[in-house]
Amino acid sequence: MIERLIERFRHGDRLALARLMSLAARGELPRDTLGALQSSKPARVVAITGSGGVGKSSLVGRLITVVRDQGLKVAVLACDPQSPLSGGALLGDRVRMAGKPDDDGVFIRSLAALSGQSALAAHLDTMIRLCEAFGMEVVLIETAGAGQGDTAVHALADVVVLLLQPETGDDLQREKAGVFEVADVLVVHKADMPGAEQAFAQVRAAAELATPPVPVLKASARTGEGLAELWRLVAGRPLRRQADQVDKDLLVAIQEELARRFESALAGGVKGVRDLVSRWRQGSVSSHEAATAVLDLLLNEP
């Protein structure tokens, strides 16, 4: 069954993508599936976050058009809270993302996030990989709200866009929420509302003091103000996940090289290493001491 789905997925069958997403959401995707679906090109993963009612869905809806106008295929993963009491969920983000239903370059999926625990649906990383493998070039993640200290999104996305709106607390409130640590771009949304100018000035003053400074702009899904500029900023950011992955790949390569040298030192009888290993076996040096000493020896070996 899974083989057939993968085959259909490879041929661009979006029903197969939809079904694999369901399996992933339930944590039932067989482990080697992603390996079988190697994606050619990493997507740009952009998270849109901010508290409830700040206009995330509406902004995502408008961004879909901006991204499509660039000729890029886009997937939207919209998270809404799941009721902790019934296990049910009312997923209403689609309403504000009306687009062209015949546009195959847009895939929108509504996901339930466990409320009170996370603003993100479980297994979102796997679902992002599926979208990538299907050929989506941009993945927009809409969080289920929350905001204060929610950093999981930072690890999943290349760019985190945090929406703020006029009349939501003073600058201390924002500082408390840790917004400058999480956000790569700050948007004062609903820029057509009264108080937007003042909020923008306050946020910008604070964002300039952050290290590194966080760009701030005004936008409105209603009027379309700031949307093109927002996408320009987002598209100009480095692909963070890719950089992280390169670091991890390098670390793995280093570990492998070290293991090879250690084995060859033992087999080839590098005396210092053998001595250390036997003293460690007898318990006369701790694992940490032995490891550090072995490492010194290995690194000084030609």
Add this chain to the structure above:
Amino acid sequence: MAEHLAQNRAAKRIVLAKVGLDGHDRGVKVVARALRDAGFHVIYAGLWQTPEAVVRAVADEDADWVGLSILSGAHMTLVPRVLRLLKETGLANVGVLVGGIIPEDEVPKLLELGVARVFGPGTSMPEIVEFLKQNSGARHD
């Protein structure tokens, strides 16, 4: 209750949409809430949906059910179109429900076309929930 504190893996997914041009969405919103409280994952697609948009939502959301709310009287045009599109898209196995104002003599016609059930005015929420729990919607092959 405790079992729901984990991700609700078994949750059935249902797309609810208003097709056609009437703007009365109170009924469908009440149903949406009742189904959520019964443990369903309800994808609310909103007002003024075209049959094409509804079917796209059913496809991308991998829904087990789709519920169409129609109070405009255009059901004999809209429902067959949704059913045909579902079939063409390879989604003939998704369960289709219709709610709203449907004259009694047209209910058998809709059922014959492939609608699983028609819920008219006065339907109680437990009745809808019970029907969905007794019937499985989409077959997952």
